[in-house]
Amino acid sequence: MENDDDQKKSSPSVLGINTDQKKKGTGGEKKIRNPRFAFKTRSQVDILDDGYRWRKYGQKAVKNNTFPRSYYRCTHQGCNVKKQVQRLSRDDAIVVTTYEGKHTHPVQKTTDNFEQILNQMQIYLPTN
DNA sequence: CGCGTTTGACCGGCGC
DNA sequence: GCGCCGGTCAAACGCG
Numbered sequence: 001m002e003n004d005d006d007q008k009k010s011s012p013s014v015l016g017i018n019t020d021q022k023k024k025g026t027g028g029e030k031k032i033r034n035p036r037f038a039f040k041t042r043s044q045v046d047i048l049d050d051g052y053r054w055r056k057y058g059q060k061a062v063k064n065n066t067f068p069r070s071y072y073r074c075t076h077q078g079c080n081v082k083k084q085v086q087r088l089s090r091d092d093a094i095v096v097t098t099y100e101g102k103h104t105h106p107v108q109k110t111t112d113n114f115e116q117i118l119n120q121m122q123i124y125l126p127t128n
Numbered sequence: 129c130g131c132g133t134t135t136g137a138c139c140g141g142c143g144c
Numbered sequence: 145g146c147g148c149c150g151g152t153c154a155a156a157c158g159c160g
Contacts, residue, residue: 056133058152071152075132 038098041121046070046085046095050114051107054083065089078104096124 054072061068067087074081081101088094
């Protein structure tokens with residue numbers, strides 16, 4: 001078998017993905033940047049339905065925090081938006097939701113409840 | 129049946 | 145040069 005490479009994993013060849021994750025180019029520079037903004041919400045659950053569908057792709061513990069952080073990604077065609085949810089170690093009742101990227105599709109669910117959540121959430125603009 | 133979720137393992141970059 | 149950390153992906157399973 002060919003094992004040449006047995007190395008496993010690897011290869012994302014077929015995926016072809018892309019996105020732009022990091023790439024450095026030579027200068028080219030893309031115009032697009034990933035807008036990042038975070039929300040501080042007071043909730044007991046990290047799953048806040050903002051009207052979009054999210055798929056969890058990982059969970060890792062954070063330093064300085066006894067609670068783990070959850071990574072979510074938007075499952076829309078052409079919508080490469082990423083979202084991360086983290087709980088404050090000091091206030092387990094506070095949930096911080098960070099959105100990265102911009103949605104290319106409009107929301108059709110508009111959860112009214114979400115509107116109420118906005119009422120409790122505070123906006124955080126990274127020192128960006 | 130399809131989708132979403134979970135866990136483990138791997139990779140790259142950086143520091144010293 | 146090496147080790148460490150963070151971050152992401154893959155596969156498999158269960159549910160409605």
